[in-house]
Amino acid sequence: MNILTNADLHCHSDVSDGTLSPEALAARAKANGVELWALTDHDELGGQRRAMAAAAAHGLPYLTGTEISVTFAGTTVHIVGLGVDPDHATLQAGLRATRGGRENRAREMATQLAAVGIPGAFEGALQYVGNPDLISRTHFARFLVEARVCASTQEVFRHYLTEGKPGFVPHRWAALGDAVSWITGAGGLAVIAHPARYRLTPTEEYALFSEFREHGGTGVEVVTGSHTAAEYVKYAEMAQEFGLYASRGSDFHSPEESHTDLGGLPDLPGALRPVWEALSHRVIRPH
Ligand code: AMP
Ligand code: MN
Ligand code: MN
Ligand code: MN
Secondary structure, rough: OOOOOOOEOOOOOOOOOOOOOHHHHOOOOOOOOOOOOOOEOOOOOHHHHHHHHHHHOOOOEEEEEEEEEEOOOOOOEEEEEOOOOOHHHHHHHHHHHOOOOOOHHHHHHHHHHHHOOOOHHHHHHHOOOOOHHHHHHHHHHHHHHHOOOOOHHHHHHHHHHOOEEEEEOOOOOEEEEHHHHHHHOOOOOOEOOOOOHHOHHHHHHHHHHHHHOOOOOOOOEEEEHHHHHHHHHHHHHHHHHOEEEEEEEOOOOOOOOOOOOOOOOOOOOOOOOOOOOHHHHHHOOOO
C-alpha cells in the first residue's frame, strides 16, 4: 500500500448517523474501488465486528475506527481513531461516557424547536435513529427535511441546530487529551478529522495541532469530503509543519445526503506520509 492506495478511512453507518448498514457500506466501498476501508461511527464501536466481517467477505482490507466528539476552545472538534482494539475497556468506557447526555440534549433541542413553531422534533428525529444512544443533530436534520421545514440537510444546518440558531444546545464532549489517550491506549492512531470545518481562530487552530501532538496524536485528515481543493493544500502544509501522517476519507453518511461517495476522493498530495503506512500492522487483510 502506498500513497496512491484508494483508502477511505472515514464514514458512518446506521450505528451512528449514517443511513446504510455496515454490510451495505462494505459492499458499496468494494464496488467503488476502495482498497482499504474503515468505518468510523461517532462515539461508538458497535458496528466494528459487522464491518470487519463484511469487509472480509468482499476481500477488502479493513482498519477499525471511530470518530470521537471533543470539546476544544469552546468548539466541537472530531478526532478519528484508526486501528484501535474494539474490545479495549478504557476506550469503550470513554466512548460510553461521551455518548451519555445525548438524549437530554436532544430533548432540549426539541424544546427549542417547539418554541419556534416546530413541534414533535424529538419523536420525529427518533424515527431516523438506528441506535438510541447516538441520537444526533443529523437525525433532527432528516426530520426537518421530512417536515418540509427545509429542503435539504445542508439547509437545515444553515438555519437551525448550529450556534446562534434555534435547536442548538451547547454540549460538553470529551477532552482532547482523553480522546487521544483512549485511542493510542487501544493500539490505534489518532487523527484530527476535517480540520477546515472548525470555527477556530488561527491561534486556536495552532493550539489544537500543538496540543494534539503533545497528547500523542500523529495524524490529520488532508483529503476529506469536507475540504475544498485549496484546503487540501493548506492542510498538506500543516501536516508537514507538524510532522503528522496524512489521512483520506469521504465522511460518507448517505447516498441522498453526501456529495462525496465512498472511494470518490482525489489522491493525497505527494510528499505526504499516508496514515496507512504507519498502520500496516493493524490492517485486517482478507485470507
Ligand atoms: P452531533 O454529534 O449530534 O453534534 O451531530 C454532528 C453531525 O451533524 C456531524 O457528524 C454531521 O454528520 C452533521 N453536521 C454538522 N454540521 C453539518 C453541516 N453543516 N452540514 C451537514 N451535516 C452537518
Ligand atoms: Mn455525522
Ligand atoms: Mn466529523
Ligand atoms: Mn464523520
